[in-house]
Amino acid sequence: MLQCTAVTDVPYAEALLALATMEGGPQHAPDVLAPDEFLLCELGEHDESTEHAAYLWAARTPEVDQDLWLLWTGTGAHRVYRLAVLPVCPARLRHLATRTITPCAYFDHHPAPHSFHVTDPLGDLIASPGGIDEP
Numbered sequence: 446m447l448q449c450t451a452v453t454d455v456p457y458a459e460a461l462l463a464l465a466t467m468e469g470g471p472q473h474a475p476d477v478l479a480p481d482e483f484l485l486c487e488l489g490e491h492d493e494s495t496e497h498a499a500y501l502w503a504a505r506t507p508e509v510d511q512d513l514w515l516l517w518t519g520t521g522a523h524r525v526y527r528l529a530v531l532p533v534c535p536a537r538l539r540h541l542a543t544r545t546i547t548p549c550a551y552f553d554h555h556p557a558p559h560s561f562h563v564t565d566p567l568g569d570l571i572a573s574p575g576g577i578d579e580p
Contacts, residue, residue, distance in 0.1 A: 449497060456526050459528060487500055487550070496527075497516065
């Protein structure tokens, strides 16, 4: 499945507050996030009734595996944001031939599919040996 292409600007003040107050957050929140930053929805393609989601920060706490996510719906003046610290999805993809394990990079109870089944064609193109020619 292809990755959703929704993009949003970050509600900077709210995101800084969430980063600064979350357990296991960064020591200096402004170093993590720029005021004019934009984020891409990381989920697979979905309908308008599903919230878009962008990862912001992994909490550095030994007891709990959780991340800060920016979730939003709507566009333009009708966009509604929420910042939430959510537990990590427990799903794992086991590659028996290589004996490797790929964890899902999303939050628990996210809309299907898991991150290891979502492809980002633009990211793949940029990462390819030929890359993208810049003018």
